[in-house]
Amino acid sequence: MSSAPFFAFFSAALLLAGACQRNVAVTTPTDPPVTGSVSGTHTPNPTSANTTNLTRNRATTFDTTARPGWLQTRIQNHLTERKQNPPVHVYRYQYNNQVVYFETAPCCDQFSTVYDRKGKVLCHPDGGITGRGDGNCADFIKKRTGEMLVWQDPR
Template identity: 45%
Template sequence: MRHIAAILISVFAFTVLTSCEKVDVPTDTPNCIKRKIRQIKSDEVRNPPASVWQYDYNGQTVYYIPPYCCDRPSELYDSDCKLICSPDGGLSGSGDNKCSDFFSKRTNEKLIWQDDRK
């Protein structure tokens, strides 16, 4: 029983420590985007390296995570981390076609974070 308790405590401690890891991003980055970055950092390294970009699109600040590996779609989130659409990637390469004007209408590009792991 003590062995199981020790394992549970170790798992809990690891979870707490890694979930509180500081993410080096601009201070005005929403907490939900910081959580997404921490999640990406806990996954295997992506190829190409993962990144998060901030843009203005349709009158709001949005966060774009480019596609990676194996026909995965990109992700475009609002500042509350609600998925707006997938502008590109996926099996067709053109995302989910819900925001086909994203690349022509986006402005104020800003790199928020890029994974520097190898």
Template identity: 40%
Template sequence: MKGYAILLGLSLLLACGRATEPTPTDVPACIQAIIQQNGQASNRWPVVTITRYKYQNRYVYFTLSDCCDAPSLVLDSDCQTICSTGGGWGRGDCPDFFKEATEKTEIWQRTP
């Protein structure tokens, strides 16, 4: 009986640990399309990371470009721009983003 209790406890612990990691089906199709587009040579300023955060009571996706002048965008689950955090062409219209955003989860990172 003690063995079953330990097994049950370990199963619950492992299940809880996996719940926070997004699966490919949790990532919106438009975000998956951005990831696929970054493999194309014609992409002028490719995204190097996509990170999911909880911001303003919803999940958003922060895209970081490999060019310091390109804006880093905060997108909703439909890939509509909520705001831009910087870059030479960025609007900088969400200066509180990194202070207010929580639940940081790396979705994708480009490999060299």
């Protein structure tokens, strides 16, 4: 049994998945051919312009209202450090009836951090060697509500 059809299908699925993750809109030309018929032994050249749109579907907006002073200081510290990959993000949530700030980890096995409104570290919900954080807020991902992007490293 040949594996060529499976490989072709698998390759196409990977390409499609990559396009979807990058928010690339791809459409099929619908204009009829200038002359001739679309049925038959040959296919006419497409008559419409390129339909691949490589622009992002939405712009990133930040909630800059009422950023606490300690958070402004953390943001300034991030901007003086080397750029991380992936970039650091800070989100605001409601968790256990309080406002909290979630700072993503810059990479790999490092902990993400949840801070209370005053900047005190509450827990590390993910990251570390196991990927499950420090265990002090194992329900954070399920119970958080009201997500608002507060800051993302723009570099």
